[in-house]
Amino acid sequence: MKNKALTLTVVASMTSNYGEGLGNVGSVQKVYKNGKAYAIRSRESMKNAIMVQSGLYDDLKVEQDGKVDQKAVSKDINVANNRALEGGYMSTIGDRKIRRSSFYLTDAISFYPFVNETRFHNNLYLAQTFAKENGINIQEKAANAGLMPYQYEYDKSLKRYSITIDLDKVGIDENYDTKAEKGERAYRVKALLNAIKNLSMVVRGNMDNAEPIFVVGGIGDKKTHYFENVVHIEANKLKIEEDLKAKLKEGYRAALLKGYNFENENEIEAELNAGSVDEFFANLSKEVDEYYESIEN
Template identity: 60%
Template sequence: MNKKALTLTVVANMTSNYSEGLGNVASVQKVFKNRRIYSMRSRESLKNAIMIQSGWYDDLETEVDGATQKKVNEDLNAINCRALEGGYMNTQATTYVRRSSFYVTDAISTEHFISEPRFHNNLYMATNYAKSKGLSVQEPGKNNIGLMPYQYEYDKSLKIYSITIDLEMIGKDENFEGEADAKEKADRVICLLDAIENLSLVVKGNLDNAEPIFAVGGLSPRKTHYFENVVNVEEAKLIISSDLKNKIDRGFYAGLLQGNLLENEEEIEEELHPLTITEMFDKLRQEVKEYYLG
Protein backbone atom coordinates (compact mmCIF):
# COMPACT_ATOMS: atom_id res chain seq x y z
CA MET A 1 0.00 0.00 0.00
CA ASN A 2 1.40 3.38 -1.01
CA LYS A 3 1.45 5.54 2.12
CA LYS A 4 1.19 9.27 1.47
CA ALA A 5 0.18 10.85 4.77
CA LEU A 6 0.26 10.53 8.53
CA THR A 7 -3.10 11.05 10.18
CA LEU A 8 -4.09 11.23 13.84
CA THR A 9 -7.28 11.90 15.75
CA VAL A 10 -6.68 12.86 19.37
CA VAL A 11 -8.78 13.14 22.51
CA ALA A 12 -7.17 15.54 24.98
CA ASN A 13 -8.18 17.31 28.17
CA MET A 14 -7.44 20.92 27.23
CA THR A 15 -8.59 24.47 27.77
CA SER A 16 -10.31 26.61 25.18
CA ASN A 17 -8.72 29.72 23.73
CA TYR A 18 -10.33 33.14 23.94
CA SER A 19 -12.14 35.15 21.31
CA GLU A 20 -13.65 38.60 21.47
CA GLY A 21 -13.98 40.39 24.79
CA LEU A 22 -16.44 42.99 25.96
CA GLY A 23 -15.03 45.53 28.37
CA ASN A 24 -13.33 43.58 31.14
CA VAL A 25 -15.08 40.30 30.27
CA ALA A 26 -13.23 37.64 28.20
CA SER A 27 -15.15 34.77 26.60
CA VAL A 28 -13.87 31.44 25.28
CA GLN A 29 -14.30 30.51 21.64
CA LYS A 30 -17.43 28.49 20.92
CA VAL A 31 -19.09 26.68 18.05
CA PHE A 32 -22.76 25.84 17.48
CA LYS A 33 -23.58 22.30 16.40
CA ASN A 34 -26.25 19.70 17.08
CA ARG A 35 -28.46 22.52 18.38
CA ARG A 36 -26.05 23.18 21.25
CA ILE A 37 -23.05 25.37 22.01
CA TYR A 38 -19.63 23.76 22.48
CA SER A 39 -16.38 25.32 23.64
CA MET A 40 -13.36 24.90 21.40
CA ARG A 41 -9.73 25.62 20.71
CA SER A 42 -9.49 26.98 17.19
CA ARG A 43 -7.40 25.27 14.56
CA GLU A 44 -5.30 28.45 14.24
CA SER A 45 -4.51 28.49 17.96
CA LEU A 46 -3.77 24.75 17.99
CA LYS A 47 -1.57 24.91 14.90
CA ASN A 48 0.40 27.85 16.28
CA ALA A 49 1.05 25.96 19.55
CA ILE A 50 2.21 22.87 17.64
CA MET A 51 4.46 24.95 15.36
CA ILE A 52 6.12 26.64 18.35
CA GLN A 53 6.58 23.51 20.46
CA SER A 54 7.84 21.43 17.55
CA GLY A 55 10.61 23.97 17.00
CA TRP A 56 9.36 24.67 13.48
CA TYR A 57 9.13 28.38 14.29
CA ASP A 58 12.69 28.60 15.61
CA ASP A 59 13.97 29.78 12.23
CA LEU A 60 11.01 32.05 11.44
CA GLU A 61 11.85 35.41 9.85
CA THR A 62 9.17 38.03 9.33
CA GLU A 63 8.95 41.31 7.44
CA VAL A 64 6.42 44.11 7.10
CA ASP A 65 5.13 45.14 3.68
CA GLY A 66 1.73 46.61 4.36
CA ALA A 67 1.05 43.44 6.37
CA THR A 68 3.34 41.41 8.60
CA GLN A 69 4.28 38.26 6.73
CA LYS A 70 6.76 35.42 6.67
CA LYS A 71 9.96 36.24 4.83
CA VAL A 72 10.38 34.17 1.66
CA ASN A 73 12.92 34.33 -1.17
CA GLU A 74 15.21 32.09 -3.21
CA ASP A 75 17.56 31.72 -0.27
CA LEU A 76 14.86 31.27 2.39
CA ASN A 77 11.99 28.91 1.61
CA ALA A 78 10.37 25.68 2.75
CA ILE A 79 13.34 23.68 1.49
CA ASN A 80 15.68 25.08 4.13
CA CYS A 81 13.31 26.80 6.57
CA ARG A 82 11.04 24.70 8.79
CA ALA A 83 8.86 27.68 9.71
CA LEU A 84 7.61 27.84 6.11
CA GLU A 85 6.34 24.22 6.16
CA GLY A 86 3.21 25.61 7.79
CA GLY A 87 2.36 27.53 4.63
CA TYR A 88 2.92 31.12 3.55
CA MET A 89 1.90 33.96 1.29
CA ASN A 90 4.57 36.57 0.64
CA THR A 91 3.83 39.65 -1.48
CA GLN A 92 7.25 41.29 -1.32
CA ALA A 93 8.28 41.92 -4.96
CA THR A 94 7.09 38.60 -6.48
CA THR A 95 4.07 37.00 -4.81
CA TYR A 96 4.78 33.51 -3.51
CA VAL A 97 2.11 31.21 -2.11
CA ARG A 98 2.57 27.74 -0.63
CA ARG A 99 -0.05 25.78 1.30
CA SER A 100 0.71 24.06 4.58
CA SER A 101 2.22 20.58 4.76
CA PHE A 102 -0.15 19.63 7.55
CA TYR A 103 -3.74 20.34 8.51
CA VAL A 104 -5.39 20.63 11.92
CA THR A 105 -9.08 20.73 12.79
CA ASP A 106 -10.66 22.72 15.59
CA ALA A 107 -10.47 20.95 18.95
CA ILE A 108 -14.14 20.81 19.96
CA SER A 109 -15.42 19.85 23.38
CA THR A 110 -17.26 16.54 23.75
CA GLU A 111 -19.85 18.10 26.07
CA HIS A 112 -21.93 21.22 25.53
CA PHE A 113 -20.72 24.44 27.16
CA ILE A 114 -21.76 25.49 30.65
CA SER A 115 -20.55 28.95 31.65
CA GLU A 116 -18.09 29.00 34.53
CA PRO A 117 -16.98 32.62 34.98
CA ARG A 118 -14.00 33.48 37.14
CA PHE A 119 -13.68 36.83 38.87
CA HIS A 120 -10.36 38.57 39.56
CA ASN A 121 -8.81 41.93 40.28
CA ASN A 122 -5.39 43.54 40.54
CA LEU A 123 -5.96 44.72 44.10
CA TYR A 124 -2.44 43.96 45.31
CA MET A 125 -0.73 45.92 42.55
CA ALA A 126 -3.21 48.79 42.85
CA THR A 127 -2.65 48.88 46.63
CA ASN A 128 1.10 48.85 46.12
CA TYR A 129 0.86 51.78 43.68
CA ALA A 130 -1.52 53.73 45.94
CA LYS A 131 0.79 53.27 48.91
CA SER A 132 3.80 54.55 46.97
CA LYS A 133 1.84 57.69 45.98
CA GLY A 134 0.23 58.30 49.36
CA LEU A 135 -3.24 57.59 47.94
CA SER A 136 -6.13 55.55 49.28
CA VAL A 137 -7.30 52.35 47.63
CA GLN A 138 -10.67 52.94 49.28
CA GLU A 139 -11.38 55.75 46.83
CA PRO A 140 -10.49 54.29 43.40
CA GLY A 141 -12.89 56.63 41.61
CA LYS A 142 -11.30 59.68 43.14
CA ASN A 143 -7.71 58.44 42.96
CA ASN A 144 -6.39 57.05 39.70
CA ILE A 145 -4.65 54.00 41.15
CA GLY A 146 -5.39 51.57 38.31
CA LEU A 147 -7.70 49.25 40.26
CA MET A 148 -9.42 47.00 37.71
CA PRO A 149 -11.78 44.08 38.42
CA TYR A 150 -12.22 41.66 35.54
CA GLN A 151 -13.74 38.30 34.75
CA TYR A 152 -13.35 35.56 32.18
CA GLU A 153 -15.06 32.33 31.20
CA TYR A 154 -13.11 29.22 32.07
CA ASP A 155 -13.27 25.89 30.27
CA LYS A 156 -11.09 22.79 30.51
CA SER A 157 -12.73 19.73 29.03
CA LEU A 158 -12.26 16.70 26.83
CA LYS A 159 -11.80 17.88 23.25
CA ILE A 160 -11.26 16.03 19.99
CA TYR A 161 -9.11 17.20 17.10
CA SER A 162 -7.47 15.67 14.03
CA ILE A 163 -4.16 16.37 12.31
CA THR A 164 -2.96 15.08 8.94
CA ILE A 165 0.57 15.52 7.59
CA ASP A 166 1.23 15.35 3.85
CA LEU A 167 4.40 13.24 3.81
CA GLU A 168 4.95 13.85 0.08
CA MET A 169 4.98 17.62 0.54
CA ILE A 170 7.38 17.85 3.49
CA GLY A 171 10.63 19.62 2.57
CA LYS A 172 9.45 20.62 -0.91
CA ASP A 173 8.62 24.07 -2.26
CA GLU A 174 7.15 24.27 -5.76
CA ASN A 175 8.08 27.97 -5.96
CA PHE A 176 11.78 27.10 -5.86
CA GLU A 177 13.93 24.27 -7.19
CA GLY A 178 15.21 21.52 -4.94
CA GLU A 179 14.03 19.81 -1.77
CA ALA A 180 15.31 18.95 1.71
CA ASP A 181 17.20 15.68 2.18
CA ALA A 182 15.45 12.59 3.54
CA LYS A 183 16.84 12.93 7.08
CA GLU A 184 15.64 16.52 7.35
CA LYS A 185 12.16 15.48 6.17
CA ALA A 186 11.99 12.71 8.76
CA ASP A 187 13.23 15.06 11.50
CA ARG A 188 10.53 17.62 10.67
CA VAL A 189 7.71 15.10 10.95
CA ILE A 190 9.15 13.58 14.13
CA CYS A 191 9.32 17.05 15.69
CA LEU A 192 5.59 17.44 15.02
CA LEU A 193 4.88 14.07 16.63
CA ASP A 194 6.95 15.06 19.67
CA ALA A 195 4.94 18.27 20.02
CA ILE A 196 1.59 16.47 19.77
CA GLU A 197 2.61 13.79 22.26
CA ASN A 198 3.75 16.35 24.83
CA LEU A 199 1.54 19.31 23.94
CA SER A 200 1.17 22.00 26.59
CA LEU A 201 -0.58 25.36 26.37
CA VAL A 202 -0.29 28.59 28.31
CA VAL A 203 -3.72 30.11 28.89
CA LYS A 204 -4.31 33.23 31.00
CA GLY A 205 -0.92 32.71 32.60
CA ASN A 206 -1.68 29.07 33.51
CA LEU A 207 0.13 26.01 32.15
CA ASP A 208 -2.24 23.49 30.58
CA ASN A 209 -1.26 19.88 29.89
CA ALA A 210 -2.91 19.02 26.55
CA GLU A 211 -1.28 15.65 25.93
CA PRO A 212 -3.36 12.92 24.24
CA ILE A 213 -5.35 10.66 26.55
CA PHE A 214 -6.53 8.66 23.54
CA ALA A 215 -5.13 8.76 20.02
CA VAL A 216 -5.70 6.73 16.88
CA GLY A 217 -3.99 6.84 13.49
CA GLY A 218 -0.83 6.10 11.55
CA LEU A 219 0.54 6.22 8.02
CA SER A 220 -2.22 6.28 5.43
CA PRO A 221 -2.64 6.14 1.63
CA ARG A 222 -5.30 8.86 1.94
CA LYS A 223 -4.54 12.50 2.68
CA THR A 224 -7.52 13.04 4.93
CA HIS A 225 -8.53 13.05 8.60
CA TYR A 226 -9.25 9.33 8.39
CA PHE A 227 -10.63 8.89 11.92
CA GLU A 228 -12.41 12.24 12.29
CA ASN A 229 -15.91 10.78 11.89
CA VAL A 230 -15.50 7.69 14.07
CA VAL A 231 -13.92 9.07 17.26
CA ASN A 232 -16.66 10.33 19.56
CA VAL A 233 -16.96 10.68 23.32
CA GLU A 234 -20.20 10.86 25.29
CA GLU A 235 -20.33 11.37 29.05
CA ALA A 236 -16.56 10.77 29.23
CA LYS A 237 -16.88 7.41 27.47
CA LEU A 238 -15.28 6.64 24.12
CA ILE A 239 -17.87 5.31 21.67
CA ILE A 240 -16.45 2.03 20.35
CA SER A 241 -18.16 1.39 17.03
CA SER A 242 -17.60 -1.33 14.46
CA ASP A 243 -16.42 1.34 12.00
CA LEU A 244 -13.76 2.54 14.45
CA LYS A 245 -12.50 -1.02 14.93
CA ASN A 246 -12.56 -1.75 11.20
CA LYS A 247 -10.55 1.37 10.41
CA ILE A 248 -7.94 0.56 13.07
CA ASP A 249 -7.57 -2.96 11.64
CA ARG A 250 -6.33 -1.47 8.35
CA GLY A 251 -2.80 -0.96 9.64
CA PHE A 252 -3.38 1.79 12.20
CA TYR A 253 -2.67 2.14 15.91
CA ALA A 254 -4.69 3.13 18.94
CA GLY A 255 -3.07 4.55 22.07
CA LEU A 256 -4.50 5.05 25.56
CA LEU A 257 -3.22 7.05 28.52
CA GLN A 258 -4.41 5.28 31.65
CA GLY A 259 -5.63 7.93 34.06
CA ASN A 260 -9.40 7.36 34.24
CA LEU A 261 -10.11 10.50 32.22
CA LEU A 262 -12.10 8.18 29.97
CA GLU A 263 -14.51 6.25 32.14
CA ASN A 264 -14.61 3.12 29.98
CA GLU A 265 -10.89 2.35 29.94
CA GLU A 266 -11.49 -1.36 30.56
CA GLU A 267 -13.84 -1.56 27.59
CA ILE A 268 -11.34 0.29 25.39
CA GLU A 269 -8.58 -2.13 26.35
CA GLU A 270 -10.81 -5.15 25.77
CA GLU A 271 -12.20 -4.01 22.41
CA LEU A 272 -9.32 -2.05 20.83
CA HIS A 273 -6.23 -3.52 22.53
CA PRO A 274 -4.50 -0.12 22.54
CA LEU A 275 -0.83 0.58 23.02
CA THR A 276 0.28 3.08 25.61
CA ILE A 277 0.56 6.62 24.22
CA THR A 278 4.36 6.39 24.48
CA GLU A 279 4.46 3.08 22.60
CA MET A 280 2.15 4.38 19.89
CA PHE A 281 4.18 7.52 19.21
CA ASP A 282 7.43 5.50 19.26
CA LYS A 283 5.97 3.27 16.53
CA LEU A 284 4.88 6.31 14.51
CA ARG A 285 8.34 7.86 14.76
CA GLN A 286 9.89 4.58 13.61
CA GLU A 287 7.52 4.32 10.65
CA VAL A 288 8.32 7.89 9.62
CA LYS A 289 12.04 7.06 9.65
CA GLU A 290 11.42 3.99 7.53
CA TYR A 291 9.23 5.98 5.12
CA TYR A 292 11.95 8.54 4.40
CA LEU A 293 15.15 6.63 5.10
CA GLY A 294 14.20 3.08 4.14
Protein backbone atom coordinates in the same frame (compact mmCIF):
# COMPACT_ATOMS: atom_id res chain seq x y z
CA MET B 1 5.28 3.23 -0.22
CA LYS B 2 4.83 6.53 -2.03
CA ASN B 3 1.84 8.82 -1.70
CA LYS B 4 1.29 8.33 2.01
CA ALA B 5 -0.07 10.50 4.80
CA LEU B 6 0.16 10.43 8.57
CA THR B 7 -3.21 11.04 10.17
CA LEU B 8 -4.10 11.26 13.87
CA THR B 9 -7.22 11.98 15.84
CA VAL B 10 -6.51 13.00 19.42
CA VAL B 11 -8.63 13.32 22.55
CA ALA B 12 -7.13 15.68 25.13
CA SER B 13 -8.29 17.60 28.16
CA MET B 14 -7.52 21.20 27.29
CA THR B 15 -8.67 24.75 27.79
CA SER B 16 -10.22 26.89 25.08
CA ASN B 17 -8.86 30.05 23.57
CA TYR B 18 -10.61 33.39 23.73
CA GLY B 19 -12.44 35.43 21.15
CA GLU B 20 -13.26 39.10 21.19
CA GLY B 21 -13.56 40.61 24.65
CA LEU B 22 -16.18 43.11 25.76
CA GLY B 23 -14.74 45.60 28.21
CA ASN B 24 -13.14 43.61 31.00
CA VAL B 25 -14.95 40.37 30.12
CA GLY B 26 -13.13 37.57 28.26
CA SER B 27 -15.28 35.18 26.23
CA VAL B 28 -14.36 31.60 25.30
CA GLN B 29 -14.50 30.80 21.59
CA LYS B 30 -17.44 28.56 20.71
CA VAL B 31 -19.15 26.82 17.86
CA TYR B 32 -22.87 26.10 17.68
CA LYS B 33 -24.30 22.72 16.71
CA ASN B 34 -27.80 21.34 17.10
CA GLY B 35 -28.86 24.38 19.10
CA LYS B 36 -26.04 24.04 21.64
CA ALA B 37 -22.73 25.83 22.19
CA TYR B 38 -19.44 23.93 22.35
CA ALA B 39 -16.17 25.44 23.50
CA ILE B 40 -13.25 25.16 21.10
CA ARG B 41 -9.57 25.81 20.63
CA SER B 42 -9.28 27.04 17.07
CA ARG B 43 -7.17 25.27 14.46
CA GLU B 44 -5.05 28.43 14.15
CA SER B 45 -4.30 28.36 17.88
CA MET B 46 -3.52 24.63 17.70
CA LYS B 47 -1.22 25.05 14.72
CA ASN B 48 0.69 27.92 16.30
CA ALA B 49 1.19 25.98 19.56
CA ILE B 50 2.42 22.88 17.72
CA MET B 51 4.77 24.86 15.46
CA VAL B 52 6.27 26.69 18.45
CA GLN B 53 6.67 23.61 20.65
CA SER B 54 8.03 21.48 17.82
CA GLY B 55 10.83 24.01 17.35
CA LEU B 56 9.90 24.52 13.71
CA TYR B 57 9.34 28.23 14.38
CA ASP B 58 12.84 28.66 15.83
CA ASP B 59 14.16 29.96 12.50
CA LEU B 60 11.10 32.08 11.69
CA LYS B 61 11.92 35.31 9.87
CA VAL B 62 9.33 38.05 9.42
CA GLU B 63 9.13 40.88 6.90
CA GLN B 64 6.55 43.56 6.19
CA ASP B 65 4.64 44.42 3.05
CA GLY B 66 3.42 47.86 3.97
CA LYS B 67 2.10 47.32 7.49
CA VAL B 68 1.34 43.64 7.06
CA ASP B 69 3.64 41.11 8.72
CA GLN B 70 4.34 37.93 6.81
CA LYS B 71 6.86 35.11 6.75
CA ALA B 72 10.06 36.03 4.93
CA VAL B 73 10.41 34.04 1.70
CA SER B 74 13.00 34.21 -1.06
CA LYS B 75 15.28 32.09 -3.21
CA ASP B 76 17.60 31.87 -0.20
CA ILE B 77 14.84 31.39 2.39
CA ASN B 78 12.41 28.67 1.36
CA VAL B 79 10.79 25.52 2.71
CA ALA B 80 13.83 23.35 1.96
CA ASN B 81 16.12 25.29 4.30
CA ASN B 82 13.68 27.09 6.63
CA ARG B 83 11.58 24.91 8.94
CA ALA B 84 9.24 27.76 9.89
CA LEU B 85 7.81 27.72 6.35
CA GLU B 86 6.64 24.10 6.64
CA GLY B 87 3.26 25.34 7.82
CA GLY B 88 2.78 27.22 4.55
CA TYR B 89 3.23 30.81 3.43
CA MET B 90 1.89 33.55 1.19
CA SER B 91 4.43 36.10 0.00
CA THR B 92 3.17 39.32 -1.58
CA ILE B 93 6.57 40.99 -1.85
CA GLY B 94 7.69 40.93 -5.47
CA ASP B 95 6.00 38.11 -7.35
CA ARG B 96 3.09 36.71 -5.35
CA LYS B 97 3.90 33.19 -4.15
CA ILE B 98 1.82 30.71 -2.18
CA ARG B 99 2.94 27.42 -0.69
CA ARG B 100 0.25 25.51 1.18
CA SER B 101 0.97 23.80 4.47
CA SER B 102 2.09 20.18 4.36
CA PHE B 103 -0.15 19.44 7.35
CA TYR B 104 -3.69 20.34 8.33
CA LEU B 105 -5.49 20.60 11.67
CA THR B 106 -9.09 20.77 12.76
CA ASP B 107 -10.49 22.85 15.58
CA ALA B 108 -10.30 21.12 18.96
CA ILE B 109 -13.99 20.91 19.88
CA SER B 110 -15.41 19.88 23.24
CA PHE B 111 -17.52 16.73 23.39
CA TYR B 112 -19.92 18.34 25.85
CA PRO B 113 -22.06 21.49 25.59
CA PHE B 114 -20.53 24.58 27.14
CA VAL B 115 -21.48 25.43 30.72
CA ASN B 116 -20.46 28.95 31.66
CA GLU B 117 -18.01 29.02 34.54
CA THR B 118 -17.06 32.64 35.14
CA ARG B 119 -13.88 33.53 37.01
CA PHE B 120 -13.41 36.88 38.73
CA HIS B 121 -10.03 38.54 39.34
CA ASN B 122 -8.46 41.88 40.10
CA ASN B 123 -5.05 43.50 40.48
CA LEU B 124 -5.69 44.49 44.09
CA TYR B 125 -2.15 43.92 45.39
CA LEU B 126 -0.59 46.01 42.62
CA ALA B 127 -3.16 48.75 43.16
CA GLN B 128 -2.59 48.75 46.94
CA THR B 129 1.17 49.01 46.43
CA PHE B 130 0.78 51.90 43.98
CA ALA B 131 -1.71 53.65 46.27
CA LYS B 132 0.61 53.34 49.27
CA GLU B 133 3.60 54.71 47.36
CA ASN B 134 1.60 57.65 46.00
CA GLY B 135 -0.55 58.53 49.00
CA ILE B 136 -3.84 57.53 47.41
CA ASN B 137 -6.86 56.38 49.40
CA ILE B 138 -7.79 53.27 47.47
CA GLN B 139 -11.24 53.16 49.03
CA GLU B 140 -12.12 56.64 47.73
CA LYS B 141 -10.08 56.75 44.51
CA ALA B 142 -9.82 53.18 43.26
CA ALA B 143 -9.50 54.29 39.64
CA ASN B 144 -6.57 56.60 40.47
CA ALA B 145 -4.83 53.65 42.10
CA GLY B 146 -5.33 51.58 38.94
CA LEU B 147 -7.63 49.03 40.56
CA MET B 148 -9.16 46.98 37.77
CA PRO B 149 -11.52 44.06 38.34
CA TYR B 150 -11.97 41.69 35.40
CA GLN B 151 -13.67 38.43 34.62
CA TYR B 152 -13.54 35.70 32.03
CA GLU B 153 -15.31 32.52 31.03
CA TYR B 154 -13.37 29.36 31.81
CA ASP B 155 -13.46 25.99 30.11
CA LYS B 156 -11.26 22.91 30.39
CA SER B 157 -12.86 19.86 28.88
CA LEU B 158 -12.26 16.79 26.76
CA LYS B 159 -11.78 17.92 23.19
CA ARG B 160 -11.13 16.13 19.91
CA TYR B 161 -8.87 17.35 17.13
CA SER B 162 -7.26 15.80 14.09
CA ILE B 163 -4.01 16.41 12.23
CA THR B 164 -3.02 15.03 8.83
CA ILE B 165 0.50 15.37 7.43
CA ASP B 166 1.12 14.85 3.71
CA LEU B 167 4.45 13.04 3.92
CA ASP B 168 5.21 13.61 0.24
CA LYS B 169 5.02 17.41 0.54
CA VAL B 170 7.12 17.91 3.67
CA GLY B 171 10.30 19.84 2.93
CA ILE B 172 9.41 20.61 -0.70
CA ASP B 173 9.02 24.11 -2.15
CA GLU B 174 7.84 24.01 -5.75
CA ASN B 175 8.03 27.80 -6.04
CA TYR B 176 11.82 27.56 -5.89
CA ASP B 177 12.21 23.97 -7.12
CA THR B 178 13.92 22.94 -3.88
CA LYS B 179 13.68 19.90 -1.63
CA ALA B 180 15.13 19.13 1.80
CA GLU B 181 17.14 15.97 2.39
CA LYS B 182 15.27 12.87 3.53
CA GLY B 183 16.69 13.05 7.04
CA GLU B 184 15.51 16.64 7.41
CA ARG B 185 12.04 15.78 6.16
CA ALA B 186 11.77 12.94 8.68
CA TYR B 187 13.03 15.24 11.45
CA ARG B 188 10.25 17.75 10.80
CA VAL B 189 7.50 15.16 10.96
CA LYS B 190 8.91 13.67 14.16
CA ALA B 191 9.19 17.15 15.67
CA LEU B 192 5.46 17.68 15.04
CA LEU B 193 4.68 14.29 16.60
CA ASN B 194 6.76 15.09 19.68
CA ALA B 195 4.93 18.40 20.09
CA ILE B 196 1.56 16.65 19.91
CA LYS B 197 2.65 14.00 22.41
CA ASN B 198 3.79 16.62 24.96
CA LEU B 199 1.49 19.49 24.03
CA SER B 200 1.01 22.22 26.60
CA MET B 201 -0.17 25.80 26.39
CA VAL B 202 -0.10 28.87 28.61
CA VAL B 203 -3.58 30.34 28.86
CA ARG B 204 -4.20 33.51 30.89
CA GLY B 205 -1.01 32.87 32.83
CA ASN B 206 -1.84 29.23 33.60
CA MET B 207 -0.03 26.16 32.24
CA ASP B 208 -2.40 23.80 30.42
CA ASN B 209 -1.42 20.16 29.88
CA ALA B 210 -2.97 19.15 26.55
CA GLU B 211 -1.26 15.77 26.08
CA PRO B 212 -3.26 13.01 24.36
CA ILE B 213 -5.28 10.76 26.63
CA PHE B 214 -6.46 8.80 23.59
CA VAL B 215 -5.00 8.82 20.09
CA VAL B 216 -5.71 6.80 16.99
CA GLY B 217 -4.15 6.78 13.53
CA GLY B 218 -0.85 6.22 11.78
CA ILE B 219 0.63 6.15 8.27
CA GLY B 220 -1.62 5.05 5.43
CA ASP B 221 -3.13 5.88 2.07
CA LYS B 222 -5.82 8.22 3.40
CA LYS B 223 -4.81 11.86 3.05
CA THR B 224 -7.66 13.08 5.20
CA HIS B 225 -8.72 13.24 8.87
CA TYR B 226 -9.64 9.58 8.64
CA PHE B 227 -10.77 9.00 12.24
CA GLU B 228 -12.47 12.32 12.87
CA ASN B 229 -15.99 10.95 12.44
CA VAL B 230 -15.58 7.76 14.50
CA VAL B 231 -14.15 9.06 17.78
CA HIS B 232 -16.96 10.00 20.16
CA ILE B 233 -17.47 10.17 23.91
CA GLU B 234 -20.74 9.70 25.75
CA ALA B 235 -21.22 9.67 29.53
CA ASN B 236 -17.44 9.67 30.02
CA LYS B 237 -17.04 6.53 27.91
CA LEU B 238 -15.27 6.27 24.57
CA LYS B 239 -17.82 4.83 22.15
CA ILE B 240 -16.45 1.73 20.46
CA GLU B 241 -18.33 1.30 17.21
CA GLU B 242 -17.76 -1.20 14.40
CA ASP B 243 -16.66 1.54 11.99
CA LEU B 244 -13.88 2.59 14.35
CA LYS B 245 -12.65 -1.00 14.64
CA ALA B 246 -12.89 -1.47 10.87
CA LYS B 247 -10.73 1.57 10.18
CA LEU B 248 -8.14 0.37 12.69
CA LYS B 249 -7.79 -2.90 10.76
CA GLU B 250 -6.39 -0.94 7.80
CA GLY B 251 -2.98 -0.75 9.45
CA TYR B 252 -3.63 1.93 12.06
CA ARG B 253 -3.23 1.83 15.85
CA ALA B 254 -4.83 3.25 18.98
CA ALA B 255 -3.28 4.30 22.29
CA LEU B 256 -4.61 5.17 25.73
CA LEU B 257 -3.19 7.15 28.62
CA LYS B 258 -4.41 5.12 31.58
CA GLY B 259 -5.56 7.17 34.54
CA TYR B 260 -9.34 6.75 34.78
CA ASN B 261 -9.92 9.40 32.13
CA PHE B 262 -12.58 7.09 30.66
CA GLU B 263 -14.88 4.78 32.56
CA ASN B 264 -14.36 1.99 30.01
CA GLU B 265 -10.55 1.88 29.87
CA ASN B 266 -10.46 -1.92 30.06
CA GLU B 267 -12.90 -2.17 27.16
CA ILE B 268 -10.82 0.27 25.10
CA GLU B 269 -7.70 -1.81 25.65
CA ALA B 270 -9.44 -5.07 24.81
CA GLU B 271 -11.59 -3.98 21.85
CA LEU B 272 -9.13 -1.60 20.17
CA ASN B 273 -5.90 -3.32 21.24
CA ALA B 274 -4.83 0.06 22.58
CA GLY B 275 -1.27 0.33 23.81
CA SER B 276 0.45 3.11 25.72
CA VAL B 277 0.81 6.63 24.32
CA ASP B 278 4.60 6.47 24.69
CA GLU B 279 4.81 3.26 22.64
CA PHE B 280 2.41 4.65 20.04
CA PHE B 281 4.54 7.71 19.30
CA ALA B 282 7.81 5.79 19.50
CA ASN B 283 6.61 3.27 16.92
CA LEU B 284 5.18 6.01 14.72
CA SER B 285 8.49 7.88 14.74
CA LYS B 286 10.26 4.70 13.59
CA GLU B 287 7.75 4.31 10.78
CA VAL B 288 8.40 7.89 9.68
CA ASP B 289 12.14 7.15 9.46
CA GLU B 290 11.46 3.96 7.50
CA TYR B 291 9.15 5.77 5.10
CA TYR B 292 11.66 8.46 4.17
CA GLU B 293 14.51 5.93 3.94
CA SER B 294 12.46 4.00 1.37
CA ILE B 295 11.86 6.87 -1.05
CA GLU B 296 14.14 8.56 -3.55
CA ASN B 297 15.46 11.89 -2.30
